[in-house]
Amino acid sequence: MTRTSLAERMSRLEQQKARLAADEARIKNDERKARTRRLIEAGGLVEKAGLLDLEPNALYGALLSLSAGAKDSARVAEWAKAGGHIFDREAKARDAGREPLTVTFAAVLPTPFTTQLRAAGLRWNKVLHHWEGLADHAAVAALAAEHDGKIQRVRPPVDGETRTAAQ
Known part of the structure; x- marks a missing residue:
């Protein structure tokens, strides 16, 4: 059985530490990209709903009132259904003739x-x-x-x- 020296073990531990740091950086980068994508999607939905021209305070107030309603799962289900119908209608209109x-x-x-x-x-x-x-x-x-x-x-x-x- 070969015994490893303390220096070799420390070197391996440093390599493992570097790999873990690289993995952590990659995970943080992926999370940042996912958040950025979600924010862009939310901005697109605000524009699609015709709310982009609202004054920032008014838009924020409207979003806060929505936030209060988001705790009610039945209301969220209604919103999802209404949004799904609109998206379906837009997709059919876009694909008409194709x-x-x-x-x-x-x-x-x-x-x-x-x-x-x-x-x-x-x-x-x-x-x-x-x-x-x-x-x-x-x-x-x-x-x-x-x-x-x-x-x-x-x-x-x-x-x-x-x-x-x-x-």
Whole structure:
């Protein structure tokens, strides 16, 4: 059995201490980033609710009155339900006229063109080697025509539509 010297044991302990300090710093950094993200989200919600133009004292007072109501779980459930309905309605309005599409191209595309595809709502699928996403068919068809792309609708026809899968 090999005995370790006091210096070796102290060195190992110092290494462990350094690793723990690095882990603690990483955890604090992650917590700080999560808090910053949450604050940004809260600011976005204040803006979305149309409260951003309120005077700071009025906004703070309004938030304090909400804070008092937040202790009532039934009231919080009502707020969550109302907010969920609004988010659902906005998502449906945003996605109106958009449908799941795939687009394939025979040749490699220039970077500025791929930026246009991303702006249209598509993303590159590395596994299947095609562009896919929820997008406006007419807009993507116009883009695909620029580089001889083949566009395909993913979903089946809806509400009595008659179309082929490769339309």
